[in-house]
Amino acid sequence: MEKHTLTLADVATKERQYLETIFAIGDGHFGVRDSIPFTGSRANKLPVMLVNGFFETNPIVYGESAYGYAKEHQTIVSLASPRNFDLATSKSSSAKDGDWSVTLAQTELDFETGELRELYDITTVEQEKFRLAVVSIVSLDGLHQIKLSYQLTSLNYEGELRFNRPLFVTTEDGANSDDDPRIALRKAQLKTTNMSLDKGTISWNLTTGTTNQTIAERDAVVELPKNFKEAETKNGFSGHGQIEIGQTVTFEFVRQISEIDNGLNEISKQYDFVLTNTAILKEFWQTAQIKIDDTKLQKGIQYNLFQLYQSAGKNGLANIAAKGITGPGYEGHYFWDTEMYMLPFFIYTQPQIAKQLLSYRYRVLPQARKRARELGVTAGALFAWRTINGEEASAYYPAGTAQYHINADIAHAIKLYFDVTGDEDFLQQKGALVVLETARFWLAYGSWSLRDGHQKFCLYKVTGPDEYTALVDNNYYTNRLAKENLAFAAWLIKHGYLTASQKENALFEEAANNMYLPYDQQLMITEQDDESPAMPTWPFETTPATKYPLLLNYHPLMIYRHRVNKQADTLLAEMLFPNDQEQAQLQRDFDYYEKITTHDSSLSRSIFSILASRLRLTDKAYDYYMDTALMDLVDLQGNAKDGLHEANLGGSWLGLTYGFSGLYVSDGKLHLSNQLPEKIDELVYRIRFQKRLLEIQLHFREIKVVLIEGQPLTVVINGKTKNIN
């Protein structure tokens, strides 16, 4: 693999909060935003460290409440940054003066080591000038530690220099915007306990006020300039010494952040972060690598996958939040995005992480069973639409709890995981039960109605992925995915993964086989739901560009009564099941839905790209793909400052593999086809499939599958079965 890093030259703006997100680093457990280290001069108002799954609750207040509403907000806790490092000269201190000029000269995020290397130009209020190099590196081996190296060079100052490493600076709460449901910050009530000071080490515990979760932190001095004296206090390390003009001094610290409700490991000062990470990332890139003959795109995709990897919970207790641990958007909640947009990448390239992410769903199955009862559904389980701890935290059920499809999405991901990995153990121990309980939910939820002369299984008053269309009957996406869920449950029973009654099995099969899938005979298009084609189309011609996203500028009632999509909905289902539609049908559906889709959701463009690929609309596929692959690097949605669009990071992998190379699994077989846009001459990527490592090589009208590890297999390429040896 070529050596790749991301620098300031690769990103959209130098706006501070945007950069904090883009250059965030983490290990899936904790994430550190790239905030300016100086507490006095910081522009950052957003949290600077987040721990995946570490949250507070607050009662949800409703204008008018009702039975069964979600009771509590869950909000990831805003923590002090381990990068905080303050300086003072004899006349001027950053923390107090607050208006040092601190200019970022260089930033470089290294995808091979995980290092974040920065250079700052500093001018104090007394015009004393320094240059500061900061290297931050999170170890990726599960030790949950970050090393910070500060190299300070005096450009014109001679005299005493003081440093201070404040540990408990909490950032101000961000704008608690009532108007934007995508951002939400609420106050935490952290308690700091068990503080202990040791020679060069400070340890403490942080406990949340409402959820009583505890993490331990430890901060240790690794290196200080020789002539500097240090002291440790309950507020952190501080010290002082002399610096001369032209002199460079180095300060180095390691911070550990324990797992939730777990103790700390030992810190070894000899631990080599770069060496460790290089080995781990080599292994990661071994399967995650993408080769594409477009430097910008290649870097963008590499960046996306690296960030996705950094954000993924890896212990079965945490998942991947909508913004990862790169920002506070969506309160650190997990959604269906994990299963439908992010998991395929992990399933095909890092199955051990995929397994942990799916194990999280198994762990919260009891909460999901309880939730189904609260919704009046007498059997099965309903996973929360947005959650950290498994309980529903959506305060707006029409675009929350009503998105029941999350149940089928999780079952779909379990099926894909099994189809690709063949991991029988996971299926038997965890996966099958989740599929069974979600299938039971559909069976209890749904009902039989006469449709076109036949009794069909129907699902009323649901919301599909498209949040601009709410509480509808027979949403195609939901019904299609529920059909798969029910059929997979029946398959699992038949193949001995589950014990269930013959009757239940028969009911699953009957519902799956007769699931109603709406279709408009006159327009000859696949209907999004029972009613939508008759509704008036959104008045696009009188909607100025400034009024997007619509959800921030129009009442939900205005949006719901028009044909307008926030994102791929019916098309997402068609993308997932390539054998459902003929090309002509797919083309009609694509044309129909493309006209009414705003892409106000970041989950949309990747799917449109894949379907455009499948339809050989290669220019269109390329354009959608560019927007996908570079979404946050060009700040397409305008809100990257709140965190990366994690689902879209995954979507950028889907666009390449599902899209350009037509990847899917059907009847246990891998299917591929060359759907490369004309602007791309070469695409090479790797996947793991049924205990093999394969490299897929696409060139203009050529496609080749190379077996790198494992036994020969049969693959379907461009519709023809081929043996790969």
Add this chain to the structure above:
Amino acid sequence: MEKHTLTLADVATKERQYLETIFAIGDGHFGVRDSIPFTGSRANKLPVMLVNGFFETNPIVYGESAYGYAKEHQTIVSLASPRNFDLATSKSSSAKDGDWSVTLAQTELDFETGELRELYDITTVEQEKFRLAVVSIVSLDGLHQIKLSYQLTSLNYEGELRFNRPLFVTTEDGANSDDDPRIALRKAQLKTTNMSLDKGTISWNLTTGTTNQTIAERDAVVELPKNFKEAETKNGFSGHGQIEIGQTVTFEFVRQISEIDNGLNEISKQYDFVLTNTAILKEFWQTAQIKIDDTKLQKGIQYNLFQLYQSAGKNGLANIAAKGITGPGYEGHYFWDTEMYMLPFFIYTQPQIAKQLLSYRYRVLPQARKRARELGVTAGALFAWRTINGEEASAYYPAGTAQYHINADIAHAIKLYFDVTGDEDFLQQKGALVVLETARFWLAYGSWSLRDGHQKFCLYKVTGPDEYTALVDNNYYTNRLAKENLAFAAWLIKHGYLTASQKENALFEEAANNMYLPYDQQLMITEQDDESPAMPTWPFETTPATKYPLLLNYHPLMIYRHRVNKQADTLLAEMLFPNDQEQAQLQRDFDYYEKITTHDSSLSRSIFSILASRLRLTDKAYDYYMDTALMDLVDLQGNAKDGLHEANLGGSWLGLTYGFSGLYVSDGKLHLSNQLPEKIDELVYRIRFQKRLLEIQLHFREIKVVLIEGQPLTVVINGKTKNIN
């Protein structure tokens, strides 16, 4: 008319808060609950005086907010009762001790004078015993004053007696129940200013903190026992004197409450409340009287109409709140109930009040225009679903703002008012513009779709009257009423009441003539909306009686995805337009909807009674009617303590007139038919119609219309035209 009063023998329980509602008195401007006068021993925690339209606002907090949501709660202010009157003996005082035994021995509400006469047995903590007679009377002539007479008899006490008339005792806020949207109390921030003390008179102003409304109050001594000395302070009147065993002393006060933002009139101590009210109520009963050969029913109906009269705003600035001014339920808000349930009684018997109530809607037309724009509708006006000041205060739009039908309901009431009164002036000056603006709303809101081979005018994503079915397409009730609204606007243009373009007129007519009205060809029933007949029926068989009303015990998603009605919806439309359906169709619809209606709303049974009458299901009609007529007197809904069900009060008049006597107007003619239940042998009532006063006399299979005042007319009786001379 027989002399009628309501006593404790006529009501459901002696529960204190229930009695406070039932025996509430008022004049439409202010209402006083029948709370125990002693502030120390009061059990009442609900407001004890309410002024119609006097309210505070509070920001609505949403779990997740969105564009265009209602911004502020509006809450009627809880005021101190003018009935407050404290006593103290030399050893024991009520206000401080708080545990005197105060037992209500008698209560009598007089429908001919408006007097509320009560007798209390009092035992102090020192076992001193008294009997207290309290007479409260609100003048009904618009002077907004109440006279309180307290006659105290000592049964075993001799010695000094002190009295105190506290003016500013504010009651504690009631249970601010988050779980029941039907109750809501929030704190007010009243300021008391302009206090002035005069010999025997105390005056002051009360100003709300958020809405800056002011009312003035004045309290005056009319009579005190001869040997008593009095003093007035900023806290109210107090005084002392001697009492002997067996002696009776009288205290008498008058309290005035000004109109909002208006000054007080003079108080005349010679004013004769009983004389004044007797004349006014004689005039009222002249047309409002009902004669029915069932004492209980007759009293019940008399009570209902008397309370409805007491609750009605009469100045064009206030309307009738869902609970009138008898309790704090629904925050003192005005809903569609006024137009659809209460106005017919006023239109037919007290047209001057009907005119004032409709004038209120004209007054808030600017707010309604603004609201339509906020909803993205480019023309016309949308009246607020629940409001005091005309701005939307519903914090749950699916069962609030989405009930657009309120627009057509108001237009319907204006049409009925005109059809019955022939009041050209009101139509020209106010009514026609409201009809035009509501019609414009429908035209801009609706859209054309192909239905059964024809282009039909459709209304998507609306909620009808039935709040157990939300956000549906083509709600029959909404579409049918909108059709009438559009047609009436066209008629007004054609007949010169409005100037509008030929084109607009044509568009109104086109939409009215082609309004889509859903009908299920297979079931042969009128559909509630596009989708409902296919949904599963609510699991009535597994729903215990304790789980009603459903809205307090099931998630809205559970309710919405089942066929279940809270109240008459399609049937209400069919009730309003008797010529729309043949009897056989009506019978099918009645049977279909009766099975799925819970009557969880108090607006339901009266409509079922009327339709049962029309279908000659006389026993059923009678049973539904008994539940309607006596709803609050038997506390059928269990929440009369929060206030009377004002809509149902009106519904009890509808059941008699629209139901038992088949009253309706069509093509300018009055229609009547004898649909009397077998259990009722006689029903006589009066209405005003086109400048006439008529008496309708029904006996077993007989019906007679007597012209009491005015010119001869033609009436359609039992389908046959008849001249009435």
